[in-house]
Amino acid sequence: MSPLLETIGLTRHFKVGTGLTRGVLHAVDDVDLAIGEREIVALVGESGSGKSTLARLVAQVHKPTRGEIRYQGQPLTTQRGRRAKLAYRGDVPMVFQDPFASLNPAYRVSHGILRGLKLHRPELSGAERQAEAERVVEAVGLTPAAEVLSRFPYELSGGQRQRIGFAQALAHRPKLILADEPVSMLDVSIRIGLLNVMADLRETEGVSILYITHDIAGARYLSDRIAVMYGGHVVETGP
Template sequence: MTAPLLEARGLTRVFRVGGLRNRHQLHAVDEADFAINAGEIVALVGESGSGKSTIARLLARVYPPSRGEIMFDGRPLSGLRTRAEVLSYRAAVPMVFQDPFSSLNPAYTVAHGIVRGLKLHRPDVAAKDRQDEAERVLTAVGLSPASQVVGRYPYELSGGQRQRIGFAQALAYRPQVILADEPVSMLDISIRIGLLNVMTSLRDEQGVSLLYITHDIASARYVADRMMVMYAGRIVESGPVEDVLGAPRHPYTQLLVAAVPDPRAELAVTAEMAKGEPPKVIDPKPGCRFADRCPLARDVCRTTTPPLLELAPGIEVACHVAAEEAGRGADSMIPAGRNS
């Protein structure tokens, strides 16, 4: 197997909350292990507050990790020292934000943002060629004729067009991985499919990998090759998207599938069975964070944090019950590999 393009090893981000005398730690992301390979779309799904956007910001270097390491093309990001190295990484792993209305500067035209990015990240593009390059990437994301779009201001465009411009700006840097944080959640349902098709075309035609962050498992199934499910700061299940959704092993994943029924999925947990509030991630104690909502929970679930184990080829699950059902008891637990 080839090495992953982007990889997280024990990635953790803790925020300090409270006053000087009563400080606590909010565990937004805890011990996340995952990899994104070249030419694939990986969906990261979970409910609000699960830590999905924090992972994107860690990968984009908006936040530094509290612990753990991020590897890009086999090199740790902690080893980036010079401004040129940081700019090179930001060009290779750009981010498309959730809100298309605030991610563009209303005082400048579409061309301004793309050309400015080219000046910063693509010194190989001559000044006289930057306008042509801007039109090329606009055409690649379905905004044509591009010559009529580059001179427009954001207020002259629809929400879907603005979000396509976000992808065009990222594409202008010749990226290897695009971090797409809920890119269609603020758009009308009727135009979401167009943006999802843009994402698949970037993978198929441009060879770009994507981390697609969403709470919508239906759209994740439509575009993704693999899926990671996150709950309360931890990745609880990952694998090929059809395997994860067709035969979910973690009770939380089953709860997500139950919310969008799949007639092919065999579920042990339903929305009626999983009751209670999401867990607090401030100063969490050892144990499975889904235990208080899980009807299958056992004593070990409340005292021991389940590791992410490979229970089947390419399928990783963090669940004591699922591990036992797969014949992987506590004595035979082997952490899952990071190169899936």
């Protein structure tokens, strides 16, 4: 069986400096990584090793300098048009390190979830969108869902805001969630709860997860496989 997503020789270089100090930063170099269906893969490494850049390449925030990303056996370069790109971004959403990065403080929590549902699942009626918003909020362990949806982000704790980030991703019916250090800004006492949420989502929703972290203990607790990244390279992988 082919992997859900794989990178083949994936590389991203950035030009840095100007004039005589101009150079090239090798952020990601020749990375081969595969993620199977319903699999949690942890990508660990020190700060600056290229973990987040790799996730942004997979999310199509950055274009690769060279190499290839295959999704469901097909290169992403074959995707043409807005509809195909929108479908991929619904299938492979990203949850950011800072929960405020995905929540607009001027709107209630329901805004981001309902907006995503309208964009990625236009076949749903208004009532169906509201019901689905409540379902995904409950799926990440926040109840009562209707009350949570009516709050503003500042009324939630850091852990609750991060759970809403996962709820927003879950509303798209994703195949793979890119979780970029989602627990690093949370108190140690509540990190385990969010790790358990990710494990539950794999079981109940059937999603795969790329879990990016510098915490090897957390990676060992959650993931099926660990890939170690150093200096832009994946230097080791194992169960």
